[in-house]
Amino acid sequence: MLAGGGLAEAASLSTRLPPQRPPGLAPPVAPPAAPSETPQPAPSTPAPSASSCLRLLTEAGGNRVRPVRLERAPASPDCAVDEPVLVEALAPRHGGARGVVAFTPPVTLSCAMATQVWNWLDDAILPLARGHFEADLTGLQVGGGHECRRRNRAGAGPLSEHATGRALDIFAFDFAGGRRVTVEKPDGPLPERFLRAVRQSACGAFMTTLGPGSDAAHADHIHIDIQPRRSAASRFCQ
Ligand SMILES: [Zn+2]
Numbered sequence: 001m002l003a004g005g006g007l008a009e010a011a012s013l014s015t016r017l018p019p020q021r022p023p024g025l026a027p028p029v030a031p032p033a034a035p036s037e038t039p040q041p042a043p044s045t046p047a048p049s050a051s052s053c054l055r056l057l058t059e060a061g062g063n064r065v066r067p068v069r070l071e072r073a074p075a076s077p078d079c080a081v082d083e084p085v086l087v088e089a090l091a092p093r094h095g096g097a098r099g100v101v102a103f104t105p106p107v108t109l110s111c112a113m114a115t116q117v118w119n120w121l122d123d124a125i126l127p128l129a130r131g132h133f134e135a136d137l138t139g140l141q142v143g144g145g146h147e148c149r150r151r152n153r154a155g156a157g158p159l160s161e162h163a164t165g166r167a168l169d170i171f172a173f174d175f176a177g178g179r180r181v182t183v184e185k186p187d188g189p190l191p192e193r194f195l196r197a198v199r200q201s202a203c204g205a206f207m208t209t210l211g212p213g214s215d216a217a218h219a220d221h222i223h224i225d226i227q228p229r230r231s232a233a234s235r236f237c238q
Contacts, residue, residue, distance in 0.1 A: 053111040054083055057118065062091025062100050068108060070146070079148035081165035083111035087145075090114075092122045099136050099176070101126075107145030110165035113226050116205065117168060120224075124201035125173075132194040135175040141182075143221065144169035152217045161208070167225035173198075183211060184220035198222065203237035214238040 050058075050067070058065050068086045086108050091100040101121055109117070121137070129137040146165040150157050161167035172182040173194075181191040195211075202209040202224050211222040229235065 051083060051111065053115060054085070057085060057111060057115055060091065060093065062089070063118075064088035064100070064102075065090070065114060070108075076148060076159070076163075078159050079163040081108070081110050081146050084108050084146065084165055085111050085114050087114050087117075090118045090121055092126050099138060101137050102139040102174075103142050104139055105142070107142050107168060108165055109145055109168060113166045113168065116226055117224075120202065120205040124205065125198060128194060128197050128201065129173070129175060132190060132197070133175055133179060135177050135179065137173060138176050139174035140170055141172035141174065141180075142168060142170055144223070152215075161225035161227045166227060167208075167223060169221040169223050171221045182220075183222055195222075199237075203235065206235075208236040210236075210238055 054067055057063060058067065065085050065087050068084050070081060070084055086106050087103050088106040089100040089102045126137055129135060144162050144167060147160070147162045149160050149163060151160045162169075170183065172180050174180050181187075181194060183195060186192045186195050199209055199211055199222060202222065206224040207227050207229050208225045209222065210218040212219050
């Protein structure tokens with residue numbers, strides 16, 4: 001799907017496979033034949049108690065976002081997602097008709113994380129896209145929405161921020177006109193500058209930003225999350 005050699009492609013694909021159950025977690029309640037957290041559309045009538053976060057995100061013109069119910073209780077209570085939403089596309093709110101940014105594949109995120117990504121696209125990424133390529137950003141190739149797993153798929157250790165829907169992995173940026181900038185192999189100095197600027201802006205917008213050069217697990221994507229930290233000054237940016 002993405003440009004790259006066999007190994008890199010395999011690594012990239014593996015991040016999109018159903019999550020592997022960390023051995024320390026409780027046994028599944030049903031045979032693991034299907035992905036355990038397949039998002040299900042919520043009933044068509046919105047819940048009367050929809051939060052202001054959900055209302056803002058799902059009712060904004062152009063956004064294709066809907067509340068979802070996770071199919072079953074998560075394997076671990078620590079994997080619960082606060083106000084899960086399925087994000088198919090986000091539309092910028094400022095600057096007129098700049099189209100929408102489609103997420104491929106659609107990802108399940110917490111409402112708070114989806115909102116933060118929306119703000120970041122609006123404030124930083126769409127202007128950066130125009131500034132670098134004179135083209136609108138039309139899509140993100142993403143992965144790593146909600147998955148109940150440990151960091152870097154290790155068998156032990158802390159749960160990943162993906163477990164709570166508070167993290168997103170971005171593999172590539174798509175632009176009007178057909179240009180694609182992949183995180184793993186930007187083709188030239190301009191895409192490289194764009195990606196550097198993207199990461200710099202992410203460091204201000206999110207609590208954690210990782211990518212190529214951070215470690216082997218992030219060689220082909222940018223990881224962003226809103227993991228709460230002791231203070232805003234303890235953001236993790238590599
Ligand atoms: Zn990640």
